Amino acid sequence: MRVITFGTFDILHYGHIRILKRAREMGSELIVGVSSDALNENKKGRKPVYSEFERMEIIRSLRFVDEVFLEESLEKKREYLIHHQADLLVMGNDWEGKFDEFRDICDVRYLERTPSISTTSIIEVVKSLPKMNDGQ
Template sequence: MKKTVITFGTFDVFHVGHLNLLERAAKLGESLIVGVSTDALNISKKGRHPIYPEGERVRLIQALRCVDEVFLEHSLEQKLEYIREYRADILVMGDDWGGRFDWLMPWCEVIYLPRTPSISTTEVIERIRT
């Protein structure tokens, strides 16, 4: 049976940690669908505007070979609706979200992948600032 994988993220200041997560997620199924956080969602969850606007972040993710489809994620609370809409079999998130989406297990497999050590968007932004 063909498996569809879905994942979500802001993907601001795209770095190798993002790429590693997306490539590993893609290997878990036949297609990878990515929800990119809107600017408004990023502001509500992180308290700041993203460095790059949502349209540019979407274009970057769409350009990756491992990604089959991209959409804008408007709300963290709509995960189930997105999973149903895209008929996802597997939800993949970074392990920094560990346990937060276990409630979705009746509808899909939930996998938390380890983050790439020593890299984060916050760290990259801080390096640039200093």
């Protein structure tokens, strides 16, 4: 079974690892669409910390990920699913119901997110840390 998921995966954290591992356990292959820099900026109103190339390399390096591609548009989701011959689309439950329209071409499952962790919250914590002087 070919499983596919999508995400920005900026500042990779434990929640990302958990959802990717659980998605992989649901099939024989895991394909990951990494949001392009432009798509992320449109969705979240900010540029990612790491470039799309860097984020793709990070995700590609995970032993339970079989294939990585660049997701350039939310409107192409159906096209990506068909092109990659996905049997199952897995997303976090923060997207619950948003991809049900694809049930005509593959199964769709929403997995519970890891509580109390998100890239946005990590960025806010880092921003709130006192700045260090170069000489110290």
